[in-house]
Amino acid sequence: MTVSSSIPLLIISGAACLALLLAVVPHAALRRMGPSAVGGLGIFAALVVCVARWGDRTVGYAGNVYEDRLSLLISILVLLAAGATIALSLREPASVDRRGEYVGLVLLSTAGMILTAQASDLIVIFLGIELLSVALYVLCALEVWRSRSLEAGLKYLITGAVGASVLLYGLAFLYGATGSTALADIGAKLGDVTLTSDPLVTAAMVLIVAGLAFKASAAPFHMWAPDVYEGAPTPITAFMATATKVAAFAAFLRIFVGTLPAGRDDWRVIIAMVAAASILIGNIAALRQQNVKRMLAYSGVAQAGYLLIGVAAGSVVGTRATLYYLIAYVAMTLGMFAIVVHREREVEDGDDVDAYRGYGRARPAMGIAGTICLLSLAGFPPLAGFVGKFLLFGAAVDHDLVWLAIVGAVGSILSLGYYLRLVAVMWMDDPKRADARHLPVPGAVGAVAISCAVAVVALALAAAGVLDAAGGAAETLLSP
Amino acid sequence: MGEQITFAVAAIAAMSCGVCVVSLRNAFQATVALIGTLLSVALLFLLQAAPFVAAIQIIVYAGAIVVLFLFVIAYLGERQADLGPDRAWRVQPLALIAVGVVGALGAVALLNANIRLQDKLVTLGEGPDIGSPKAIGDAFLRRYLVPFEVTSLVLLVAAVGAVMLAKRAVQAEGSR
Amino acid sequence: MTASVLGWLVLGLPLLGALVLSLWPSEPPQTVTRVIGCGSMLLAFILTLATWGTLLGENPEERTHVSSLWRWIEIGDLRVDLAIRIDQLSVLMMLVITGVGFLIHLYSTEYMAHDVGYRRFFAQMNFFVFSMLLLVEAGNFVFLIIGWALVGLASYLLIGFYDDRPSAVAAARKAFVINVIGDVGLVFAAFILLAKTGTLDFDQVFASAPKTLDGYAAEAVALLLFVGAAAKSAQVPLHTWLPDAMEGPTPVSALIHAATMVTAGVYLIVRCNVLYELAPSASNVVAIVGAITLLLAATIATVQVDIKRVLAWSTVSQIGYMIMGAGLHAYSSSMFHFLTHAFFKALLFLGAGIVIHALLGEQSLDRMGGLGKHLRGVMLMMAIGCMAIAGVPGLSGFFSKDAILAHAWSAGALGKCLWVVGIVAAALTAFYMFRLFFRTFMGPDREGGYEHLHMPGWAMTVPVAILTVGAAIVGWIEIPGVWDAMTTWLDPVVAGGPLGPAEVTHSAEWITGIASTLVAAGGIVVAWQIFGRDPKRRLELAGVARGPRSVLRDAYRFDDIFEGTVIEPTKQIGEVFLTKVEPRGAQGLVDGASSLVRVISGVISRLEGGLVRGYTAAMVGGVVVLGLIATVLLRAN
Amino acid sequence: MPWTTVLIIVPLLGALSMFALPEGGALQARIHAVVASLITLVLSFELLRRFDRDAGGLQLVDSHDWASSVGLRWTTGVDGISIWLVLLTTLLFFIAIAYSAFAWCDRPRAYLGLLLLAEAALIGLFVAGDLVLFYVFWEAMLIPFIFLVGLWGDENRRSATIQFVIYTMVGSLIMLVAVVATGILAQRHTGGAYTFTIADLAGVDFTERESTWLFAGFALAFAIKLPLFPFHAWLPKVYSAAPILVTALLAAVMSKAGVYGLLRVGVPTFPVGADNLTPVLLTLAVLGIIYGSLVAWRAETMRLVVGYSSLAHLGFIVLGIMAFDLQAGQGAVLQMVNHGLVVAATFGIVAMLARTGSEQMDRVSGLGAGAPWLGGVFLIVAMAALAIPGSNAFVGEFFILAGVFREHTWAAILACIGMVYAAVYMLRLYQDMMNGPRVGDGRKAEFRLPDALAILPIVLLMGLIALWPQSIVGGTRESVKRAIEPARAVAHPPAGVGEVPLP
């Protein structure tokens, strides 16, 4: 019963409550600025704690939560994404006069993600995922005066509820097959049997894959993602695209790699199938998108496929690759969304591809940052996306999934069609509309974009340190 | 024997009410049908030695949630008729077939499962106490403290969220 | 100075002249050009004489001097030096090249005086001489090939000297491309030698060839070398460029396309005589091709109207003699004929050049006639030239031609056949040369007469005169039964093959001498009958044998055949590649793939129809697929 | 001093310094770029001075840990193959940058910065001693070229760029899989730590299946970059759309990446696979030679004539590499340098000719009268391009074909068609432009000082190589030997090994 193992969670929950309370203070300026400040401070404090507590596994709360390198790594990632989201939302319409609720919900969702990352119990996993989802349902629909925002919220809610039910049913089967909700017990019980020897576990596995794939927006459970990403307020989209995916992969890793390593050969096939489908469908569908957020949604589907390659490998090597790529993915995607947020403020329909004509020339710093992120997403060296793909393909080859690596390569080729199209539009086309407002780049958005670009480069150049961290997390995950 | 009869009645009631929930177009009627299902399921919980869960099912679920439904239905009034042509008709048969296949696969999985499906469950009292409020409370406060606490966060989100969504809102002066 | 140093100097002087002339910042005064252009040649000639003298002073067996400047390349197991080889054969060639070359340079100073690009002309001529010297002095196959190609380049440049004339440009291109074909033959011969002997040095190759080259390889090398020789020396079927090459200025025709470059093929065969000794069949092919060329070209020459073309075809035909001789292993005789031919053909070209110069560029025999009255000296010199080539006894052509034919007579059945061809061609030679002579210098003036005949100055006359003397007397260096300076001189470098030249009997020499004298006389008489005695005769006979004559005038339509079978088809293929395959083939693959992707993308997009129920259905479908995989695939394992 | 690394960093710093310049600092940008590329050039000569010509293997090695847990290392160095390509790169880029800086340049900051980036990437590619590093630079060089074509190209630049990128990336990503698989399979075979060091990988005993597939993966990427027929679909579009200076660099330097990779990575690492796929590559190379020559003969613009001729010439280089013959291999290395020089000079001349108003073959003719100096230099370059004996290109081509002839006679014989047609299309280019009726003003095309300063060094270098090829070939022997020896051993097993005695 150690409280210390979930200090970040407590800090974030507390910050969320404080932010919500600040929503009702009469002082207008405090109401406006307070929640963001509280959120920022809370996130910073939680980050500090996470970094400070980097170390071996501790088990807290009767085995409900772990605090280990994996959870800390994921928490750091999620917290960074949350911080970026709050920074991006500073002037977002949905958040302007309800800053407290907005920040509070973001923080609560973050808490759900941290919980998912720390979970050592089926119930906690489910609850964490639901906490993050429910908060996101609201955040998606927060611009209630915009029908698209509402549509996004409702679609997310309905598909999300079905997905959650599927996941729940899978978890129930897993529970039924083993008689325990604790991952450690489940692992011990299934440690020496392959999954296919018990059809109940097979069924559970299929359903859990489906449920988590939904959260990670992997094909064919991804179909909500483009609609929701497009409809939701852009900072929230950024949050969903990054943090949610991180949490979903944390759950993937915990359940499959961490708990069921013995059945690796069985679930590998299923996850590899999902990965391949995601890579192909995501990349192909993204090719024809005219809306950048939608395009990034499909790109996110494809990236989920890449991330799943490492999961499918199911080893330290694979986990390390997935974790590294998650970090890289968060940086590049957030950077791109920061660009979209900025552009949306400058022009009408700022999420349309045509809105980016000549963007790079007009705003070189943002343009270069965006280009770096896009090139990294496309897997160009020497950027983080390349190193990630390199590791993922390596993991695939290492586990005789060469075909999956080839699918990944083919997908990357396809992805050039849209990433580079955007790059081309940014630099090679002349600005179409003269009515673009040339506002100064807001500091927060610019900072997010540029620090993401810097991170994308730094992650590749200083890969050794990041890989050590990811490797450490992977080893803790797999060590009994 | 009594147990079999109870199970049969509850199961049939749950299923038939469930069919009503799915098939009735009128939201009010469907909601009422859902109450039937919820109560039947509560009865099944009782049969499965989960009296506390059954009680919560009735109080929270059938009581609170369904009432909320009814409130909203009343608030919305009669504006849910006049549905246009079904645009998903091409997908629907396939989807239903898929549901059937899912059921079949699930059945295959269950029938081959390693757990003993046909065995009678251990009679209550013979095994350890798992369903009493004491047991539940104990579990919540010892073994499952984190989930217990986090539910509060979930409910907080629900409360805040519902208010924000339902509250009459206009677009704020954003800087877009 | 040793022969090697002299050899390098001879090689370097024309190059220096070429470089100075081309890099001169602007068009230099004509005097400067003359001094550099001719001066370098004169010096080179003098040094060549010195080289010759040095060699003469040495033991006949030790007259070979190989000298290298630097290690050019060391690649694999092969070492190639930038090396020259001075021996009897190369000195003989060098003498002709620099000697005749100097005369022609001198001649050109006046002939070209009115052309733009005076400096360019001399630079290119000097460059040609350098290349030709490199060819004959090269100490290994690599530099032989380099010289071989560079003379081709020089020839290309000079044929296309009038570069605004499309016909000249086309002729230059044709010459170049056919020469490249020859280069390829040579290069492949070198490949075989390299593969078999592991070296490209003349000495080493020739020394090891009898051991390392088996029958087929030797035949292949000999044939491939002959491809090169045929292209350069205009042998059938690679001869078509030479008549067109007459687009170049007349001195060019004299130097490159008569005296020196076109005989490089002969030089090559003689140089590689060791290899031909190993390849009897290839040698026979060489002889036969030479004979065919000889005959065809001679027949064609009988009907040509352009004065330079007559001479060009005559050149083709005469080289046919040399090639035939070389194929019969009569190397010395071939070289002998090369030597005499250089004199009389240069003389004839330069003489023709004076005529053309006088007529301000007119080349058609139809627009000439009666010029003997106006250009008496030229007529005399041309008469000697014509007699020399026709084989009038006592003049040079008689001796050299008969030497080859006597060898042929002695060389078995094949040789007898070739002898007959040679004799027939000799008759034709006498006929067409005197046809040219009579139509140019005899008879009445052309219609309209000559108004401004451009009289030649000393710079043009003196070289022709010197060449006339040469054409008359140079044949006396080898008189059957009296002395054989030529054979003796060349003996160390050409003797000693297993086949060797056939033993020439005195009877063969007599028979050949008498026969060729008779046919030469016959040819001259017929030409006189038709063209000389009564100019109207020619017009009366104009209707005779129109068909064959038009075939002859078109040179047996070799050009058309090439055009139809090689050039046009490949051009069409290229067009098809460019217009059909390029946009559709390779590109089409990409386009096809991308449109396939686009179609799939459209399908996915349509599925993403905005309906939540559809999304749910997809999820259910996904579960079904995964479930089936799990049950079916995993079970199966 | 880590010479090889410094050589990458100097142009990179030059490029980055562009961003630090104030908006519109055009003059400073020019000075920065020229200085950076000049320093690089000087450094590369210093590299040559320190280079031991008689040693095989990587020299002047600089090796650092990058992420050793996954086998990533920063290993750079030069051997007898790469040193020449590094020199080619530094020289041509210096010329290109100096020329653009002083003669023509639109938006100089970005343009010169991208050129420097491209230079850094190409040098990196040639000095990479690690397979992953090789791949990193392989991809990295694409980025500046994308922008150079895409931002400064003509009206078709968009589609050209996209085609270029997609085409080359198809190969690259397949190669990425192959790179990854190579490292992992090698680790499986050796049982040691993960390594991607090319020198270490060369000794690994891959199974025949692995070797073949991995080689195929690499070869595909190389073939597309070259390009090798029929993977050249991007070539006409990109060569036409790019600014001509960039086209020159693409043809002269970037195309070497493919052949270099084949010789330096593909063949030595996967000798068995290389041997198995030799017939395929030889066939494609020969087809490319013939095809490229025929299309070049009919092409309508000057650039495309040169572009397609490049297709044919690179076919020769591939032939030389795949012969697994020392002479052919050394000839191929020489030919890489030769082709780089010749094609750069040719494109330079095309650029000058284009000043008369059009790059169409049929628009102008007879320019030689107005531009005698151009005519002379053009002639020399054209002759070198058709590899006339006596030119630098001939030396390479001769020894390539000599080796190919020994090993695969048929290929050499078919390739000679290309030799003949080279004369045809190059003469067409030269004569149609320079000779014939005077159409167009030749004086516009005549050499000006910047042109002369740019092209004459290249021509002089061509002359030097023609006269003394040993200067380059001498240094290649040991490295080429190392590269092809394993494959040669597979192609020619020692007598008695693997032969089934006849009953």
Place this chain on the structure above:
Amino acid sequence: MELAVTTPVGTGEIPLGFYLALSGALFLLGLVGVLIRRNPLLLLLAVELMLNGANVALVGFARYWNDTGGQIFALIVMVVAAAEVVIGLGLVVAIFRQRLELDVDELSRLRG
């Protein structure tokens, strides 16, 4: 409390299989509901059916293994279900406020 423990209901005569069958049936029924209904309110009801189905299974397994975990899980699911419903209803009201059709098929401007 004592009373609850000794409640005579649930003597264990019904095997687990029956419960699981019923649970599956309810789950699938809910799924069918989600697939065929277009009114968001009805969709939410259908989702409740699915969650109830899962709960039946959870409680059944809890009984089978004699483990409280399943029942705790079921209780948590109820809370989550409640939260989802509340948010869902809030959305429905918001949609109603925006005078939009209460039909998920009509809410399909986002697509492609």
